[in-house]
Amino acid sequence: GNSVTQMEGPVTLSEEAFLTINCTYTATGYPSLFWYVQYPGEGLQLLLKATKADDKGSNKGFEATYRKETTSFHLEKGSVQVSDSAVYFCALVKRGAQKLVFGQGTRLTINP
Amino acid sequence: NAGVTQTPKFQVLKTGQSMTLQCAQDMNHNSMYWYRQDPGMGLRLIYYSASEGTTDKGEVPNGYNVSRLNKREFSLRLESAAPSQTSVYFCASSEYTQDSLLHFGNGTRLTVT
Numbered sequence: 001g002n003s004v005t006q007m008e009g010p011v012t013l014s015e016e017a018f019l020t021i022n023c024t025y026t027a028t029g030y031p032s033l034f035w036y037v038q039y040p041g042e043g044l045q046l047l048l049k050a051t052k053a054d055d056k057g058s059n060k061g062f063e064a065t066y067r068k069e070t071t072s073f074h075l076e077k078g079s080v081q082v083s084d085s086a087v088y089f090c091a092l093v094k095r096g097a098q099k100l101v102f103g104q105g106t107r108l109t110i111n112p
Numbered sequence: 113n114a115g116v117t118q119t120p121k122f123q124v125l126k127t128g129q130s131m132t133l134q135c136a137q138d139m140n141h142n143s144m145y146w147y148r149q150d151p152g153m154g155l156r157l158i159y160y161s162a163s164e165g166t167t168d169k170g171e172v173p174n175g176y177n178v179s180r181l182n183k184r185e186f187s188l189r190l191e192s193a194a195p196s197q198t199s200v201y202f203c204a205s206s207e208y209t210q211d212s213l214l215h216f217g218n219g220t221r222l223t224v225t
Contacts, residue, residue, distance in 0.1 A: 043116070043202055043204070044202070046213055099170065100214065104153055
């Protein structure tokens with residue numbers, strides 16, 4: 001079946017550090033891929049998405065590229081801020097399916 | 113902009129008690145969902161409603177029931193709570209089922225003792 005695997009957290013970085021959160025997926029066909037972010041005490045919000053191979057999603061300084069050859073969608077940011085502290089979820093939906101499949105989430109803490 | 117509103121925010125139940133979690137959205141969305149979030153397991157879909165008048169089971173439906181009361185409201189009921197149902201519950205909505213831009217509520221933290 002379809003599944004998403006994220007790097008285990010928690011991840012702790014200093015402000016202005018480079019961030020990578022790994023995400024790999026298993027799916028037949030060509031799913032759409034997403035990153036959602038959950039700030040403390042809130043629900044999830046869509047951060048970025050990519051719908052086909054080699055697409056790059058970007059938002060708020062975050063980027064992720066849909067890599068079909070490695071079945072990956074790693075999240076990156078060049079210089080993180082304290083306000084980026086949150087839980088990040090990678091997710092996929094297969095074309096024609098009705099439901100998102102989420103990874104287990106990665107907690108990110110940025111220290112000043 | 114209210115978006116998706118869930119009540120209550122916190123609840124403590126004893127084993128065997130029942131309760132209903134309420135969810136309402138004001139975006140005129142067709143599809144609504146209930147998820148539970150547990151440490152290390154991400155979000156798992158309990159039930160969803162593709163449109164008013166329809167409901168379907170998700171990944172973990174056992175021990176839950178749902179009602180799509182109207183287009184705005186989608187409630188989740190625990191008839192006989194168990195400690196394994198201790199979790200954070202999220203309601204979400206989207207314009208269409210195949211539209212994966214989900215809008216989430218802020219969650220209900222439920223503890224069953």
